[in-house]
Amino acid sequence: MKLLKRVTATGNFIPYIDGLRFFAIMAVVLSHFMTYYEDRVTEIPNPIKPIVEFLFGSSFSGVMLFFGISGFILGLPFVKQYAYGGNKVKLKSYLFRRITRLEPPYIIVLTLLFILNILFADKGGFAELLPHYLASFFYLHNII
Known part of the structure; x- marks a missing residue:
């Protein structure tokens, strides 16, 4: 599993955030794929589409989740500074x-x-x- 671990600039790594990023990215990729497939090939069979949408959501929810994650990550240094008395940003x-x-x-x-x-x-x-x-x-x- 250490081979899959991302290297960050600060050395901090929150694996849960990468898990959420996976769901955000998959929601967008699968939503675009399903739209492309339905427009150019044929309709996606009924049991598959609702399952994918239930597990990953829509591309909108994926983008919103990704924005939320970005805001969380960008705000961490300021939370550490003001809430926990960490190093000044x-x-x-x-x-x-x-x-x-x-x-x-x-x-x-x-x-x-x-x-x-x-x-x-x-x-x-x-x-x-x-x-x-x-x-x-x-x-x-x-x-x-």
């Missing part, structure tokens, strides 16, 4: 770690989808998609 390094973990994959996927849309999708050319790309790059798309 260095906000600058805390935020820097969040940004360096989230921004690179976001920028890579955003750029990849931008290029793929230009090359393969019928969503307009470079000039039409560039403003959308830049607005999303700077998190201004909803405002604009």
Whole structure:
């Protein structure tokens, strides 16, 4: 089992959280698979679909569970500081770690989808998609 244990930056590991993450991810994956399968192949037999939905929930419940887990994990350092008198959270390094973990994959996927849309999708050319790309790059798309 030690081979399956995740390595975290702080060395802290809560196996129950990874178990909940499994259910959150499986809810989304299975929900998308069942929708794809029903749209392109055939209807899923009656006893299977209710069992899967009972065990894992819907993609909405999986996403909400994942957001709840993320909020819990992100709040732990502050709970340790204020409730248990732990080490003071260095906000600058805390935020820097969040940004360096989230921004690179976001920028890579955003750029990849931008290029793929230009090359393969019928969503307009470079000039039409560039403003959308830049607005999303700077998190201004909803405002604009």
